Amino acid sequence: MTWTAADIPDQTGRVAVITGANTGLGYETATALAGRGAHVVLAVRNLDKGKAAADLIARRYPGADVGVQELDLTSLASIRGAAASIRAAYDGIDLLINNAGVMMTPKATTKDGFELQFGTNHLGHYALTGLLLDRMLITPGSRVVTVSSMGHRAGRMRFDDLQSDTGYNRVRAYGQSKLANLLFTYQLQRRLAGRRTIAVAAHPGGSSSELSRHLPRVVQAAFRPLEQDTEMGALPTLRAATDPTVTGGQYLGPGGFAEMRGYPRVVESSGRSHDIADQQRLWAVSAELTGISFPV
Template identity: 40%
Template structure:
C-alpha cells in the first residue's frame, strides 16, 4: 500500500541550501552516488567523493564541478574492502576537515561471486556493512561536533528477503550470492536503527533507504536469467538521477530533522521488514560487528 501511495504522490523537490556544510559520499564516482554529489554540490556543499578508483573519481570530480558550478568538490581514496584504507581515509578527514555534516554510505557490491575482503570478510557483508560500520565509527566524533548532522545508509528492498546469520556471517559454510547481498542490506537497516538510538540527543540523525530498482553497473554480476528479467522490468526501473532522490531527501528534507533510525523509499517513510525492526537482532549484529572489527563502541 505504501508503495502504491508513493507512486501517485507529486515528485519531491526542495530548494534547501547547504552552504558551509561538508558531505562525504562513498562510491560517488558513478551511478546514484555521483548524482547525489551533483545535487549536494549545486546546493553549495563541500563534497568529498570517497572512491576506490581514483581515475574514475577524478573524472567524476571534473564533471560534478562543471555541472554544479561549485569548485568545492574533491575526491579521496577509499577502499571499503580494506580496513587499512578506511583508517587512512578517516585519519585524513579528521585531520583536515573542520566539520562533517553529511556522511552518505552509498558504495556497495551486489550479488558478486564469492570473495573475501583484505580482512577476511565475505565481500558483500564486508564492503556493504563492516566497511561502512568502521568508517562511521572512525568519523563519529567529528560528525557529532558538526551537529546538526545526518548519516545516511543506502540499503535496498532486498533487505526484506534477508536474514542475519550470526553464526556464519561470512557465508563460509555455504554461499548464495543473493542471500549474502540481502543479508548485507538488512545489516544496513539494522545498523541505522541501532545507531539512531545511540545518537539520541546528539543532534546527529540516521536514515536508511531503498533507492528504487536503479539501472546501474552493480548489475554486472547478474546471471543471464536475472538479466532477462531486469530487461523486461526496465520500464519500471529508475535512472541514476531518479534513484538518487531518496538519498537526497534523507540528506536535506527539513521535516526529517527530528526523525532518526527509520527506513525510506520514494522520498517518504516506508515499511521495512520485521527483521529490520528487530532491536534484539540489531543489538546482536552491533556486538558482532564490534567484535569482528576489534572495536569498542557503546
C-alpha cells in the first residue's frame, strides 16, 4: 500500500501538539496536519523560529490554525510551564507528537543534569506526556506518537549508568535514548489498555534534516544517497498519527530498502524494545528522575 499525505483524514476540530516543529520532520508534520484542518501547536525552544515556521505554514495554507508554545525539553521547569500553558488553552488534546530530538551530540547535560540525548529524547518527552495525558484521556481517538530511530537497534539500556557518567560514547548514548522511546511507547500502551487513547511509535528512516549535523562528514556523505527528503521522512509519523487502521503499540517506518526510504508501513522493532522488565524499570526510573507520575 502506498500511503501519502493525501491519505490523511480530515483533521478539522483536532488539536495537535508537536515538539520540535519549527524545522525538519516536525515542520513537515505540522504543515501536513494544518493543511488538513488541525489546530497545530508548534512546541519549540526558540519562539522566533517557531513564529517564522507558523508564518510559512500560513502562507502555504491560508487560514491555517497554528499556535506557538515555548518548550525547552532540556529543562523540567520549562516542560512544566509549557504543559501548564497548553492545559490552560485546551480542554482536550487529540495528538501529542513527541518529535523533537538531538542526535550524537558531544557530551553535555540538560539543565537538570541528565545526559543530553537521554534527557532530551526520552526524559523530556516522558515528562511532557505525563503532564498532558489527562487532557488526552478525555478525548476519544487521541494518540501519543513518539518518534524513534533505526538507531534504537544499536541501543542498550545501561541502567547502572544511564547518564554516561563512567564514559561517554555519542553513538551508544543516542541508541539508548531511541531504544528508550520505544520501551516508553510500549509500556504506555500497556497502561492505556481499554482506554480511548493509544500510544504509537514511528521512525523516519534515512531522512535529510538538521538532526544529523553532529555526524562526521564522511558518515553523512556515505548515507546521503540513501536518504529521502523530510516530506517523505515525516510520512511514518503522519500515518501513525492519523491512519484509522493504526492500533496501539504499533511501530511505523519506511517500507523500502532497509527501512531507509519509502512509503510508511508497520515495521518491527528490536527484541530489546519488547523486554517488559526493561519497560517497567525504565518507567520507574523516569518517574523518579522527573518527579512526574502518569494518570494511568
